[in-house]
Amino acid sequence: MMENQKQIVLLAGTKETRIALSHQLQSILGDFFHIRSYSSEEMLPSLLENEIVILSSYLIKREVAHCLSDSCKVITARRTVNYEYMDQLLQLPEGTDVMYVNDFPQTVEQSVQTLIHLGIDHLNYLPYYPGIPQYQYADIAVTPGEMHLVPKEVKKIINIGVRLIDITTITEILSELDVLDDRATGISERFTEKIIQLSKKLALANQKALQLNEHLDKVLNGVNDGILSFDHTGKITVFNEELENIFSTASKQAVGKNIRQIIRDKELLHFLIATENEESDQFFTIHDTNVMVHRFTLPADNTMIATFKNTSTTISMEKAARHELKRKGYIGKYFFSDIIGNSEEIVRTKNIAKKLAATDLSLLIQGESGTGKELFASSIHNESGRRNGPFLAVNCSALSEDLLESELFGYEEGAFTGAKKGGKQGLFEQAEGGTIFLDEIGDISVKLQTRLLRVLQEKELRRVGGTRVLPIDVRVISATNKDLASDIKQGLFREDLYHRLNVLYLKIPALRERKGDIPLLLNHFFSMRSTKKMKVDNEVIGHLINRSWSGNVRELKNAIEYMLAVCDGERITVSDLPQEVMRIRSFKESLEREAMQEIAATTEELPLIAPNEEATLMECIYHNHITGKASSRKSLLKELESKGVTLSEAQIRLRLDLLERKGYIVKAKGRKGTRLTESGLVFVKSELV
């Protein structure tokens, strides 16, 4: 200590205040003055004379009066909050409730005023001091070092430290000591240093917030959808670039305005400001742009958010996505409109399939080979909610067990010799969000059945040789031409897997059960091959209709391809028929034993109708058709009898049912009676006339 160094005495109420203030004085004035400090809580000095005494607050005046003689110069400190801790308050969101805790009502009042003056006015200060008659509780308490006064229930305490002596008091001390001029600059610089530090912190935080805002802006403007948000008063807070395009309104004009000033469409406005909290979607046309608007609320801050999806852009994006899937071959090529046929059987099957498409459940399709199982699977996918996802078809009988396993479930690097570096995604992973079609499911090994069952049960899979569990979201449509129920009995197929696959069931009729569709299919396959109208001899159609088609539509398609290849390019005659079709030469010849056997072997699901009965019945109906008479069961009974065929009315009804299922006739009630269809006419013309 220098000789003659001037002295300052600090008197405080508590030890904590004494330490904080003497520390402050020391750091600002310590180089020039000697500072002694006392607190009434610890021990006060004996009578002070000729000293410059600083009181920490006017509240302690009485307590310390006995230590002060008249010769002392007493300065009561004005105190201000400690800037060093202010950033903790600045981090709290706007409008947060905080309890301000201090020892006396006056100090609470003063400090809150100071904070508000300092610009820390974004908080809702609720006063608290010991003995306050009534107070409002908040989870957060702010206190200048008076931690022990904070009510126990408070969850978080922000200690902003003991309030410090303000600059005006420091100036007063300096002038009292008569050193204002020479040292004031340096001293006030030290004082303001802390404030500068805080401003720096704030500037930095501000800069970060700005960066974050810019980043958010980029994100909001980078998306293809319009994004709008507004608060509970209707004030718009976000209006991104895409919305500028949709509404032809600049974001600058919209943000801060009330939504009612910007959105003129009453229906849209009504939809956006609807009070119910539920999310909802609605379609609107805004300035010729079709948009799907999705709205939801953020209950925490009572904000409404709406996204505007431009449907034409979305459709073209979906097209692009489909194009990409198509490039990979992961697309369902067929739609219900590609399934040709108007027989009762096929129409009913299509109607059921459309209903099944609306669900997301596993489906087992059963049908003979070539009946169009893949056609149905693809159409169901394309009509389902997964239509924009991939459609992958796998023929389970085409691959060896190991290959099928790694194709379906993928493998990790090093799973087996020859495994690709980095492993490989399986078809299940690639079908994510879409549908996988497992054809010939009855042919998979028991080991793969077990694996598949696990995937279906847990909706997650593990690649071959892997430990990672990957969640999957894939609809499984499987198909079989086998009788899986009998495979289960023989222990060849797991019953539990069968039930998983067979949640929904669809049976595709064989072609011979809907022969009426043959002429339509014929035209369809012709038009697929050439634009030229082909003439087809009736006799050819008769042959095609008479065949039992054990290979179903695929076999018919192949036969048609064959005929197109061998015909003269304009007309198809009997000589163009493939040999196997010619095996049944004509309907009458089909009574020959070999042909009879074939029909019997392939039509077991349809009750048999003796060919002579069928022919005679058709003849009678045809006769009535050309003479304009109605074919009632009674009239047919008589006509058949006259031709030597004796059948009861019930037997006739059964046979008419069968002819209808084949697509040859349509039964109608009343006077019209039974009528011939086009296929029926073709049948009659080629076989009977």
Ligand SMILES: Nc1ncnc2c1ncn2[C@@H]1O[C@H](COP(=O)(O)OP(=O)(O)OP(=O)(O)O)[C@@H](O)[C@H]1O
């Ligand atoms: N109703 C139909 N309309 C048009 N084409 C059809 C119809 N049914 C089947 N096809 C065609 O027949 C062929 C065989 O169909 P698909 O492959 O779907 O049969 P599948 O029952 O899955 O056969 P498999 O049991 O051999 O797997 C395909 O070329 C398909 O386009």
